[in-house]
Amino acid sequence: MLGVSSYLRKLGRIGQTGQRSLVMMVEPEMLKIQTWMEKIFKTSDCDVTLLSRSGGYVGDVIFTKVVVGENEHHLAVKLGKKDYESRRLMPIQAACRREILFYNEILPAFNDLQKEKAVARPFDAVPKCYATFIDRNSEVIVLENLLKRGYEMHKGSVPLNVDHLKMGLRNFAKFHALSFALRDQKSDVFEKITANSQHIYRSSVGVMKDIYAGYVGRVLTRLEAAGEHQLSKSYQKLVEGGAGRLFLDIYDAEPKESVLTHCDCHNNNFFFKYQNNNKLTPVDMKIIDFQISCLHSPILDLSYFWYTAISKNEVPHFEGLMEFYHQELTDFMDQLGTNVDQVFPVSTLWEHWDKYSKFGFMMASLYMDVLLFEKEELELEFDANTEAKRELREAYSERLCSIVQHFFKRS
16 A cells, blocks of 8 residues: 555655655656546545555556545546557557546436436446546546445356346346437437447457457367367357457447447446345446447347356346346336337347347357456466366356357357
8 A cells, every 4th residue: 555645745745845856756647646636626635545456458447545634535546558569459548538438428418317307216337436537648537446335346257146137137227228218309419429439349350350260269179178069060150250250240230229338248347235245136236347338239238248147057047037128128218208119129129139149149258268267267277187277167168058058049
């Protein structure tokens, strides 16, 4: 931990002058965090402590404690990666700015509609955003620290049970309903906030060709090793034109029943809250990371969520859960004043599933090990044939076979 404010005072940054040379000894990032907090809380009397840091593919998160007077605030400061190689390989700036757009323009428009309609239980499954900052080479989002509010990230290697799935589907139904209703009632507002909302990674498909091929080969190897020869043949036929071709076909589709999707619906982006240490039944949920949200079919979210969350135990509940989603969508749209049967009837849901569910299926099958297992677990792949490694492979194979079986049975 590092107390930014006290450290800066010691160096003469706060309350003194003439210490410019000492200030240069402090990491620029620390100075920036202090400045951002002063802007957020509108005072220079902020005592900022950096608690920890975690890294992701697109950016890093610095967890901070900020004391202003007698009030203590726990925040998560999201920073887009700045190194040249990361920005060359991934659309980091576009992704970070997409999330800033979500918090600055899209979410306020959704909240205005909910307030106007006096919705009893509004969509609020996102962390509080304190501020965003942006310049030519820097993107920053300051959010509440959900961990300090009792929320927990669900372990990716543990499937979501039916109660967790329902919690997720209920929140996605509300999220999607807001798009349907806003387009129906205030199309000019909806078109403004969703302009240029193509999938962020559409432009990266070409450079991912060899990576996709490697992932496909790994899936086929695991299916063969599990004795699922017919599933392996079916999967190979599905991707015979290349996995990238499948993604491009979906990215370029423009269904008229489009909504703002989250489009990154794996377990690591969901935080659940529980009561009385009952980890089987969540009482609340928050969704994070809207960096690749895009305008498309709700099925991009539903299929991604479904295929990354389930094991063979949840498969029999599929149709009932999709019906549950649509009923939640119907009920929330009734509160918003739009008839679901005129914009997204249940028949259209199933038509979209047949067209677009391969998105979530491909994301889950190709990236299952990365999405579901911790770094320490993945490193077991390089260890000797330990019992832990065997259990990891069995868990991976079981999850993989379950979703491949489900997808081709539905197809």
